Amino acid sequence: MILDGKAVSEKRLELLKEQIEESGLYPRLATIIVGEDPASKLYVRMKHRACERVGIGSIAIELPEDASTKQVLEAVRRLNNDPDINGILVQLPLPPQVETGSVINAIAPEKDVDGFHPCNLGRLLAGDPIFAPCTPQGIMTILEEYRIPIQGQQAVVVGRSIDVGRPMAILLLNADATVTICHSKTRDLEDEMRGADILVSAVGRLGFVRPDMVKAGATVIDVGINYDEEGKLHGDVDFEAVRERAGAITPVPGGVGPMTIAMLMENTFRAARLAACYNNTVL
Numbered sequence: 001m002i003l004d005g006k007a008v009s010e011k012r013l014e015l016l017k018e019q020i021e022e023s024g025l026y027p028r029l030a031t032i033i034v035g036e037d038p039a040s041k042l043y044v045r046m047k048h049r050a051c052e053r054v055g056i057g058s059i060a061i062e063l064p065e066d067a068s069t070k071q072v073l074e075a076v077r078r079l080n081n082d083p084d085i086n087g088i089l090v091q092l093p094l095p096p097q098v099e100t101g102s103v104i105n106a107i108a109p110e111k112d113v114d115g116f117h118p119c120n121l122g123r124l125l126a127g128d129p130i131f132a133p134c135t136p137q138g139i140m141t142i143l144e145e146y147r148i149p150i151q152g153q154q155a156v157v158v159g160r161s162i163d164v165g166r167p168m169a170i171l172l173l174n175a176d177a178t179v180t181i182c183h184s185k186t187r188d189l190e191d192e193m194r195g196a197d198i199l200v201s202a203v204g205r206l207g208f209v210r211p212d213m214v215k216a217g218a219t220v221i222d223v224g225i226n227y228d229e230e231g232k233l234h235g236d237v238d239f240e241a242v243r244e245r246a247g248a249i250t251p252v253p254g255g256v257g258p259m260t261i262a263m264l265m266e267n268t269f270r271a272a273r274l275a276a277c278y279n280n281t282v283l
């Protein structure tokens with residue numbers, strides 16, 4: 001079975017558009033991008049396009065490649081204090097002179113629609129998340145939409161990043177999976193992977209997952225974004241070979257990627273609903 005993230009994302013965005021309309025709210029997202037990286041610019045453009053489609057207002061703040069940490073922090077603080085802005089997204093990676101941790105920590109947790117602030121990661125760890133990071137939340141949504149059992153299943157997450165691997169493992173744990181987190185120092189990595197009922201690869205290496213590392217019938221989730229010499233996009237998984245062995249698999253493109261943006265839109269609407277509650281205006 002091919003897990004069609006594009007189709008699930010379309011369905012969620014349509015539903016969200018209706019919910020936003022019914023709410024009478026006008027959620028607003030602000031993005032901050034530093035520099036001219038073409039991939040980052042493309043991602044940010046896609047996020048603004050999704051906003052427009054579902055009825056979320058958006059503003060884009062563009063800072064120069066040589067911006068200092070202080071300049072980025074000032075932009076974040078302005079948005080924190082702007083009551084018209086519900087969600088703040090700082091596009092990563094930031095240039096090396098900007099302290100990424102300081103910037104993430106400066107975002108008001110109630111506007112942190114990426115879910116990267118330690119308060120939001122802590123709530124996730126406590127099993128009571130408000131904003132979970134969008135990519136792993138998107139993966140959970142795909143698993144739910146396709147009714148893939150999670151409870152009691154062996155889930156193996158390869159990769160331990162703050163934006164994908166770690167929150168993915170916690171979301172799966174919160175859904176009662178038995179979770180193993182693997183990384184570059186893991187002994188017997190392939191044996192661990194072969195034990196997975198649900199295998200999530202967030203490594204960033206083309207051809208990393210081969211069929212001999214996959215249990216027959218397993219669900220394989222590919223979070224990789226890798227470009228070959230011709231500029232063609234691939235995931236971490238050798239898709240054509242692994243699909244023969246897996247029970248269910250996400251393609252790249254059209255799998256996890258579109259879900260990330262849909263979850264960002266859902267988180268922004270949640271931020272707007274929360275703000276409305278605090279202000280005692282609606283809901």
Ligand code: GUN
Binds near residue numbers: 090114
């Ligand atoms: N860069 C790549 N993915 C992401 C994401 O989900 N959020 C942000 N802020 N930056 C990214």
